[in-house]
Amino acid sequence: MFCGKMKALTFSYDDGVTQDAHLIEIFNKYGLKATFNLNSGFLGGKGTLVRDGVTVHHNKVSKEDVRHVYVGHEIAAHTLTHPFLPNMTDEREIIRQVEEDRLALSELAGYEVVGFAYPGGGINHSKRVADIIRQSTGVKYCRTTDSSHHFEPQTDLFEFQPTVYHHVEMDEMFRLGERFLAMKADRPQIFYIWGHAYEFDIRNEWGRFEDFCKMMAGADDVFYGTNAQILLADKNEH
Numbered sequence: 001m002f003c004g005k006m007k008a009l010t011f012s013y014d015d016g017v018t019q020d021a022h023l024i025e026i027f028n029k030y031g032l033k034a035t036f037n038l039n040s041g042f043l044g045g046k047g048t049l050v051r052d053g054v055t056v057h058h059n060k061v062s063k064e065d066v067r068h069v070y071v072g073h074e075i076a077a078h079t080l081t082h083p084f085l086p087n088m089t090d091e092r093e094i095i096r097q098v099e100e101d102r103l104a105l106s107e108l109a110g111y112e113v114v115g116f117a118y119p120g121g122g123i124n125h126s127k128r129v130a131d132i133i134r135q136s137t138g139v140k141y142c143r144t145t146d147s148s149h150h151f152e153p154q155t156d157l158f159e160f161q162p163t164v165y166h167h168v169e170m171d172e173m174f175r176l177g178e179r180f181l182a183m184k185a186d187r188p189q190i191f192y193i194w195g196h197a198y199e200f201d202i203r204n205e206w207g208r209f210e211d212f213c214k215m216m217a218g219a220d221d222v223f224y225g226t227n228a229q230i231l232l233a234d235k236n237e238h
């Protein structure tokens with residue numbers, strides 16, 4: 001249960017790009033809540049990315065701006081410098097990448113950061129890495145990039161699967177959204193969407209995503225919360 005409701009909606013956005021500020025304006029307009037996974041070693045960096053033949057800005061929010069840009073939403077860790085963790089043989093380096101990022105972000109956020117998203121695409125996690133994070137850091141949940149396409153609660157919070165990726169799966173996201181809104185739930189159900197805010201620039205999908213937010217907003221039987229509020233709901237309520 002999420003504040004007395006069976007259904008919960010949450011969003012997760014990676015890399016701490018400056019486009020996050022516009023995304024937050026949209027979330028705030030519709031009363032939606034999200035979690036933002038940042039690389040503290042890259043804050044303030046400038047750059048571009050080429051995706052699908054289109055060059056988009058890939059500038060990072062500055063250290064000074066972190067606290068106010070993300071106010072009202074959750075800040076979570078994403079490693080210091082975005083390495084591919086399953087390939088790292090040195091356990092201490094995995095711990096340093098995750099825990100030092102978490103502590104640096106806690107300092108910038110002004111509260112204890114407890115969430116984490118695995119950096120990189122593909123199979124960016126492994127049982128070994130998940131166990132190291134579970135045992136040797138203060139992280140309480142880790143999100144993968146493996147879409148589940150369902151809303152069922154998951155038992156392993158250290159290899160948590162999002163429901164859908166907004167970017168290449170936007171049509172599927174709308175279909176799942178309609179199903180989620182129409183569904184009568186007799187047990188907890190979580191709709192979890194992830195992506196990167198710069199991806200809305202590639203095909204100018206900001207308007208379409210705002211349509212989705214508008215469609216999902218204001219349902220009486222849905223709790224709108226950050227990842228931690230929803231994934232750690234059992235722990236929070238004790």
Ligand SMILES: [Zn+2]
Nearest residue numbers: 014015119120
């Ligand atoms: Zn990333």
